[in-house]
Amino acid sequence: MEENLMQKITALAKRRGFVYPGSEIYGGLANSWDYGPLGVELKNNIKQEWWKRFVQQRSDVVGIDAALLMNPKVWEASGHLATFSDPLVECKECQRRFRADEIDESTISQRKPRNDESKEWIIVGAWRCPYCNAENTKNPPRQFNLMLKTFLGPAEESANVVYFRPETAQAMFVNFKNILATSRLRVPFGIAQIGKAFRNEITPGNFIFRTREFEQMELEYFVQEREWEKWFDYWLGEMKEWLYKDLGISESSVEFVEIPEKDRAHYSQRTIDIEYKYPFGQKELYGLAYRSDFDLKNHFQEPPYKDPETGEASYPHVIEPTWGVDRSVLAVLLDSYAQEGDRVILKLKPKLAPYKAAVFPLVANKPELTKKAREVHDMLQPRCMVAWDDRGNIGKRYYAQDEIGTPFCVTVDFETLEKNDVTVRDRDTAKQERVSLPDLPAFLMNKIYG
Ligand SMILES: [Zn+2]
Known part of the structure; x- marks a missing residue:
């Protein structure tokens, strides 16, 4: 039955345009997936919320967007070429x-x-x-x-071998001094990045759970060694807030797994895997690691940080919270999937939903209703993604929007023409209320983002 949920999600994702099998008309390409019109909205909403929360709304974190291909010496220094x-x-x-x-x-x-x-x-x-x-x-x-290899330039010879980055993190380390030189940051501070990474996995699988091309949201938070435990706990708390409040994942779906010493990297004194209970088993969703000064020491001969007050040079230590984008999408889809009779509802957080609202004329064959409904649609569209539907009966339209997680359906009926108000139906409660048209944008924005 649980396995069944995975099939339901995969089928829904394809049928409604969240995720398609990659290169499908040519028979596909092993475990590659393409995000469709609704999938890209859901994924972008997750990334935007993350960027807002962890970069834009903080003064101690800055972002970067580095190249996917980096000098192979990066991977030599980081140890990836030898041991990844x-x-x-x-x-x-x-x-x-x-x-x-x-x-x-x-x-x-x-x-x-x-x-x-x-x-x-x-x-x-x-x-x-x-x-x-x-x-x-x-x-x-x-x-x-697991590094994915390619050649840079016209000759396929060993001098031209480069690797697609297997993680986004190293770009934060190699740019450490550039960022210090162009900002007023001082320890503790963080560098964040969202971007693609590539791993030539031997056995990818389980839909978008393990793919060779994937996207990460990573943050390297630089601290003084004596404060690492405090900041580790702090970031653990932030990750929990993100999971429960921003993504709306239920606490019972997640397990925080303390990695025992024998399984940790030698430089890490503490690592926690944040695992999600997928239908195919409890597996990694996010990770949080204390990485000591291992990374900066790999790349810098001299201590790259100078304390602005004491002038003392040092290698700051690193707390690394890391989030999978595609796994976030999968966890959000699984966690929000609900079935009530033959009605399927994606109970997405409104701010994550691809469409924030759908607008319908009550019936399709009354031009005055359609005209008014179009006006309502066009009034909302500059503020949020809004869907339009005038096919079939109203019940079917509700069901179609429930299935893609649209939190609010706005119906224009004959009363609208007289009283200038509309029916707003809530996805989760199926309750309807009348809202006057001038109040509608604020009413919706408050429910979605408020
Ligand atoms: Zn065999």
Whole structure:
């Protein structure tokens, strides 16, 4: 039944224009997805709310928008070229390639630590294929680098190899001194970015959950070392507010998972995975990590920060909250999906909904009603996305708007012509009230953003 919800969401997304399979008329392209007219609105609304909350409405955070392709030395310094990899196995029987963690542990005959320092294990003995059940003996996993490679310039030679960024974060670190030089920021402060990142995932899947091209919202918050715990807690609180208040995700859908030391990066003293209970299992939605001074030390030989009062040079420490954009869209769709009989309702927060209102003439064949309804539509349109529908009966129009999460439906009827008021119907309660036309814009804006 839960799996069913995933199918319902995927079908609704395609049918109503939220998300289509990528390159569909050519048979698709493995796990790529295109956002349609409603999907791009929902996604942009999420990004805009994030940018407003974490950049524009704060004086201690600035934003950047960096290039997707960066000098390969960035990835050498950050460690991505050496270690940003997943263990890949190939079954000799069915030729399937997949991540080693898909293998049932009880079928593995022998393991050893990855290296002296690592607490991670790798398979050295036999294992059984989870797809065809064949026993594999001579093909242990090999490390597969997840960086997506391409060539810059006309010659496909090694000197021209570049990588699409696998995360947005490194651009914040390499621009650290530029930003200090062009702003009046002092620690604690943050640098934020929204943008695409690419990972050559071995097994992408679950709709827009894991894709090779995806979008991130990231923030690097620079603090003094002695204050890292305080700021970690602060950002954890901010992430909760964002989830519950801005996205409207219910607390019972989310789990905050403290990552134990053995699974954390060696430089991190605390990491929390914020996991969502997807129909296919509880998996990562967001993350929060204390990254010490690891990143700035990777890129700067000399301490890049000078305290404006003491003049003391240092490497500030980093708290990194990170949010997946596509996963936010998926979580919001799943969390807002409701069914009442044969009526499907996306109970989106009004400020996230693609259309804020829909305007209907009560019947389509009365020119005076249609004319008046058009006027109402055109009055609202400069203020918000507004839909128009004059097909079928009014009940069907309501249902069609409920299914895409439109919070308010405005109906122009014969009374409107006499009294200059309209019926406004609320998506979640299905309650209707009369609102005078001059009051309508303020009435709606207050309900949506108020
Ligand atoms: Zn197999």
